[in-house]
Amino acid sequence: MKYINNKLSIEKINFQKIANKFETPFYSYSYSKLKENINNFKNSFKSFSPLICFAVKSNTNLNIIKEIKKLGLGADVVSQGELMMALKAGINPNKIVFSGVGKTSNEISFAIEKKILLINAESLSEVKEINRIAKFKNRKVNIGVRLNPDTDAKTLIQISTGKKENKFGVNKSILYEIINYCNNSNNINLKCLSVHIGSQILDYKPYEKMLKTVSQILSKTDHSFEYIDLGGGMGITYSNKNKKLNYKKYNTAILRFLKIHKVKIIFEPGRSIIGNTGTLVTKIIYIKESGKKDFIILDAAMNDLMRPALYGAFHKTLPVIKSYKISKKIYEFVGPICESTDKFITLKRFQKLKEKDLIAICDVGAYGMSLSSNYNLRPKLLELLIKGSKIIVIRKRQNYKELI
Ligand SMILES: *Cc1c(COP(=O)(O)O)cnc(C)c1O
Numbered sequence: 001m002k003y004i005n006n007k008l009s010i011e012k013i014n015f016q017k018i019a020n021k022f023e024t025p026f027y028s029y030s031y032s033k034l035k036e037n038i039n040n041f042k043n044s045f046k047s048f049s050p051l052i053c054f055a056v057k058s059n060t061n062l063n064i065i066k067e068i069k070k071l072g073l074g075a076d077v078v079s080q081g082e083l084m085m086a087l088k089a090g091i092n093p094n095k096i097v098f099s100g101v102g103k104t105s106n107e108i109s110f111a112i113e114k115k116i117l118l119i120n121a122e123s124l125s126e127v128k129e130i131n132r133i134a135k136f137k138n139r140k141v142n143i144g145v146r147l148n149p150d151t152d153a154k155t156l157i158q159i160s161t162g163k164k165e166n167k168f169g170v171n172k173s174i175l176y177e178i179i180n181y182c183n184n185s186n187n188i189n190l191k192c193l194s195v196h197i198g199s200q201i202l203d204y205k206p207y208e209k210m211l212k213t214v215s216q217i218l219s220k221t222d223h224s225f226e227y228i229d230l231g232g233g234m235g236i237t238y239s240n241k242n243k244k245l246n247y248k249k250y251n252t253a254i255l256r257f258l259k260i261h262k263v264k265i266i267f268e269p270g271r272s273i274i275g276n277t278g279t280l281v282t283k284i285i286y287i288k289e290s291g292k293k294d295f296i297i298l299d300a301a302m303n304d305l306m307r308p309a310l311y312g313a314f315h316k317t318l319p320v321i322k323s324y325k326i327s328k329k330i331y332e333f334v335g336p337i338c339e340s341t342d343k344f345i346t347l348k349r350f351q352k353l354k355e356k357d358l359i360a361i362c363d364v365g366a367y368g369m370s371l372s373s374n375y376n377l378r379p380k381l382l383e384l385l386i387k388g389s390k391i392i393v394i395r396k397r398q399n400y401k402e403l404i
Contacts, residue, residue: 058270144192153198162197196231278365301335320358
């Protein structure tokens, strides 16, 4: 995204032009950025060609998943709905892994029917349930087990998953119990050890520590795992103040690991694939003055983009048409929803705004649309894929008939 003649542009088209054609608010995604992200990810780890499973929960748009599939990725899913979506996008079941702490019997049964690569179990009870269903179906099912490595990912507390106080995965002693259980089962093939320590991770050191823990565990068991699933969590640059994750160092740590353990590596990236491809374009409905600050009331709200309200997340916020007049007021960008947390960002020294101006909220490709809701009975937004100068509607705006 860049300004061309003071107009914020994506690929070969500017947002003003797109907004003239479609009403605001809408999500738009850049295809070339998506492709670049996937190629960069592949290149970072090319020496051991991992299986890269896109974490579907970060963006559940069917057409986005289709594009990601065409670029060679598999899928990491966390519900039957996501599994069905991945299959509908044409992703081969042998490139699909199923994660999550609370898979129901129906979901497990469905996953077994579809012959996916791995069901990554997160408790002994779940392993037993998979065993029961597999036995009933007279099948042998490939599973993974998720370890909680008790590693601090040094990320936001709300999106940290790899510490012992988090609900995810099992501890070492239960892991050994599960290995034992699986070795005595005719219906379960324990093929994978998985870890996922959190999201928006910008420091490679927690990954290094996680690998060390996995390595120690592997050395202490004679069970041979075919796969190690390292999860996702690679962070992106939301703010220019962010440091960047050092993929080289992460790659080096994995290569060191692979010298000792002959396994195939799986990754489950979500945010790092789709996060920076997406922009939410919204229009100022009203500007309300209030002492030193002005409320910039947008037509997008927390139901369309939850991250600021949910995690206090920062999203770069830009004017679609750039001017050089700076406002003396503090601007608080808010939505129309009846909640005080319906607030995107507060900025000083922004350019002077007026009603009907367009605003772009950046880096919303991951956990943007997929976390959106109909709260306040607001329709789900339009989604557009931009390829060069082509605009493709990849999801229509929900209409009121569907909603009511
Ligand atoms: C959410 C999740 C991911 C993806 O995380 P990102 O931070 O988007 O890369 C991968 N694996 C599991 C098990 C997850 O829950």
